Amino acid sequence: MSHIFIGIYDEDAVYGKRLMEYINRQKEYPLTAAAFASLEALTEFTGSQDVKGLILEEGTQIDSKVPVYYLKKDSTQEACRYGSAKEIVKEAYAAFRPKGLSSGGVTGVYSPSDNLKRTGFALETAEKLNALFLGMESFGYAVYNRSMEDLLFAVKARREGIIDYAYSLTAGTDGVQRIDSARCFLDYKDMSGEDYRWFFQQLGEAGISAVLDMSTACIYDFELFSLCDCLYLPVWEEDIEDSRFLGFKELSKQHPVLSTLHWKEVYLSKTQNRADRTRCPAEKY
Template sequence: MVKILAVYDEDPLYAERLAEYVNQRETIPFTAMAFSDLERLKAYGNEHEIEILLAGEGVKNQTDQVRAGLKMVLCGGEFSMEKENPSIYKYQSGDSILREVMTCYCAAPPEPALALAGARGRILGVYSPVNRCGKTAFALTLAQVLSKNWPVLFISLEEFAGFEAILGGQAPRDLSDVLYLCRQGGFNWMKLRTIVCSVGQVDMIPPAAYGEDLDQMEPEELAQVFGRIAGESGYGRIVVDLGHMGRGSAALLDGCDGVYMPVLKDPVSQAKIEAFDRYLGAAGAISLKEKIQRIQLPVIRGYGRLDDYMEKLLWGEMGDFVRSLLEGGLGNG
């Protein structure tokens, strides 16, 4: 069943642009419609179920007779999140507006959609037993290149990811909240969508602020979380920067559809890779080798500022490397 998000604002162009933005986000379980005429909005609401109505503060009093499951006010000044007609600041990014809408909607959804229709997304892990090999830079670039063809979600399991500059500041909620939802049995995609941030075309769950939160879940549980996201979220590809998971890496790798492993050729790095291979043998996970594609990454120089780091990765040596790698590779399977 299609869920309708209606936008009715005193500025018809604003309503059209916001509706267009919502419809471009493939992982939002709503179809947005812009209205500039009150009578047309009323007539539509009488014949169709409007799940959410976003109304400009200048026209909100006109919508009393419009049928809608949840009404929210798009305001340009003071706003509140009160139970009756909660409001949202309209002059912020579309991603921030959607996150606030989903937060309010999930507080008491009438009939929450627990999953989005569509095929299960592929989980692509990026892992290496070798330090300082460019793993995270590769993972971020991989997510960006894949986003040209699929909706992509990026997840980092790094203990200290340091993504504040990339995300435009400290995120109000992060992977720790996702793990809490799962431990409490309250996980569903509608709630998870309130945590996701967008960086360009890539959606991202902000990394856990405290690495200890990652230690509270067994690798098998984390693999189940990623499996649920892949099955329920509508993302075509989920890129997971696996961090250094130590002896629990086999279970997480097994939950991936494919794994990229950056390697280095120096003697110490080669010794670490050999130790990892012995670990797979001791863990009875030799079959995992078939999922792992070992790659040697290009050396990147001149990173510049962190706030435009992803753009430089995409259009630099790393981007060229990833685009070449994906031709017939794991990500396109």
């Protein structure tokens, strides 16, 4: 992710410097900061550098062509001037994030028949959405011993800077940043809905879309489906009469969670490997 370069000015130069150091040390949001002891120095700097935003003490007057985040003086606010630096960074990033940088949410791709062609469809979907691909196959192959099992452990530990850490685990395949499946499906069994919910929220706040390539063995609970913003059920010709596929569709009419979900069924064949994901209608079982 590209870092957003910002400038900081506060009458208390020590405070401004400490805030700068915190911003440059934290890994959760892609911000890089430079602090200045005077408005003149800050103005001169912004005129010569590609600065995308300013953090200023509330009440500071400045003629700025870039977004400004004002540090609140109200001590009752969590993101006030001497409050939580983490909250300040979170709010400032929301103000500076480029317009149009928004998450397309989490897309789940699932097949009860465990057709391995599902992965190809999931990769094509990730490419189209410019999304992070997350492997959730039963057994994976760790590249340099780094895979989803590392990410799952970090998510459960609520690791700081989880987004940058996730990208450190990726490998590029045909233009898609992907994290391959854990080496054993048992790594997914320790995950909870709250774990996934927290991680998906981090992705959303960072403006990152994700595609989950899910097999049955790696689904801890049907709640995982409900956490996805979009669900695809790719169906190949050989799957139509598969007892697992038919059983899943029947269960989906009765199960309290599955019956509330909207699926986009995509029928694929040898002559139709790719699907138009913008025109595929959502269907509710």
